[in-house]
């Protein structure tokens with residue numbers, strides 16, 4: 001087996017002298033815009049900042065190829081065979097090993113307070129554990145409480161992460177309530193001024209974080225306007241509340257009650273409901289911690305309906321399961337309590353992996369939300385008081401590799417897509433993150449054989465329990481480079497507190513919003529029955545030659561934004577203001593925006609898939625064009641082809 005060699009200086013030597021070295025500063029923008037100085041050992045600046053990784057098997061989501069990578073000042077300067085680089089560069093020979101883009105964990109909770117307990121990991125220990133597992137970017141949540149300002153909560157979280165995090169990070173802001181004029185304007189400000197491009201919505205945790213359908217719709221509408229992605233905790237909070245009371249009345253107070261209060265269908269129902277609402281509002285939606293086969297199947301059904309929905313299983317659902325809730329040891333069972341619960345159906349992991357392989361699910365997070373056993377014990381007499389959350393930020397890549405790549409269910413390209421690239425694309429950080437290419441941030445993982453057993457006593461999280469305890473894994477990170485600096489190697493972790501940067505994310509990721517904007521141009525049908533449009537006079541039981549598409553008086557977008565003036569037919573006698581009664585030929589897309597001779601779109605503005613692009617009436621949309629050999633069908637039946645693109 002090839003061994004990892006590093007010529008110019010060994011990482012160990014670098015670090016040992018760290019203690020003795022003078023320091024230098026790294027400037028970093030803080031929430032109030034001032035720069036905070038951070039201490040970086042001087043010698044870590046020179047040789048560390050120029051690294052050559054030779055002979056590695058480079059893996060991107062679309063290719064695997066042998067090449068060298070040259071990194072300087074935190075950026076990948078070049079990728080190619082036999083690179084010639086300046087002298088005095090730290091060289092790592094990765095011959096025989098994979099070189100992957102640093103992992104992006106789409107779901108963590110560092111330094112969070114939840115269910116009256118504080119997470120054991122803050123942004124220092126949590127990001128340190130992430131780096132030890134090959135994750136170089138985390139996407140955390142601002143857990144806003146009712147009555148709090150979204151912006152103030154965001155600033156509070158920034159003040160708890162800036163200066164502590166050891167790897168780069170972004171935030172989604174939780175919306176615990178919708179107050180018209182306040183919530184929507186704060187969302188606006190967060191997107192335009194604070195680099196937030198996604199918001200978290202809860203359908204569970206009744207009376208704490210749960211939003212009702214009308215508020216969910218209001219937030220979805222605002223997200224679509226802003227080009228911000230709603231990420232959703234999908235469980236039916238009302239049913240859970242009922243089940244909790246029912247089970248406790250039956251004397252069930254142990255962690256097994258947690259599982260039984262949140263059955264799979266309670267998760268799947270919420271997935272179907274939110275994907276339907278999002279589709280009706282014409283907004284993409286991202287389902288976090290997809291923890292059951294039923295919820296995953298509900299996502300596939302929604303995609304078949306043409307919904308733009310993305311799904312995120314988590315490491316716990318791939319590497320563990322819900323049989324642990326029945327464990328006689330209370331601590332062991334409570335240690336697995338999270339929501340949605342892990343499922344006792346042991347085929348769930350394989351089901352989720354197959355959905356990742358087929359592209360029906362796109363990312364994997366950890367939902368790392370660790371509580372000390374002592375805090376879990378708050379629910380000793382009442383399972384509904386057990387702080388929900390498990391670990392996974394350090395184990396995420398190793399668990400997916402062990403459960404999916406080793407058995408050949410995923411290949412390394414897919415592994416990279418699921419653990420890094422897709423998240424970068426969805427949250428608009430691509431190709432700065434999620435790709436090994438010239439100009440991308442130098443976040444890399446040299447990945448290879450590293451057989452070991454996961455144990456809480458060896459993990460880097462501050463948690464005292466590990467749900468993957470005793471799991472044998474065969475591969476792992478050998479060297480981790482974050483922003484061009486070796487932060488993990490054979491000598492362990494060499495992180496620098498505060499070297500992680502907040503990553504502002506722009507809205508309207510082109511990977512998500514193109515088709516949404518196209519759909520916004522799809523006009524609903526209004527039948528002009530007050531005879532203004534003679535041309536369209538309908539002969540009784542005559543097969544409709546064409547469907548008159550007299551555009552409504554307001555644009556779809558405006559309509560979807562809820563500020564729709566009433567459609568004239570609803571106000572007898574008022575002539576339509578803006579639009580001509582009928583649209584004169586030629587019926588061009590520009591003129592009509594949509595072809596005018598098919599059965600029209602579904603209520604959510606999606607093309608009626610039964611329609612072919614020609615009909616028996618003889619008139620063809622492109623009659624004015626030269627005859628075409630083939631007809632291109634948009635949105636093929638059963639939704640877009642699998643995989644992210």
Ligand code: URQ
Nearest residue numbers: 233338339367369388389
């Ligand atoms: O729901 C979440 O994502 C947070 C509150 C973490 N806890 C959990 O059980 N998933």
Ligand code: ZN
Nearest residue numbers: 233288289339
């Ligand atoms: Zn959640």
Ligand code: ZN
Nearest residue numbers: 107109367369
């Ligand atoms: Zn979470």
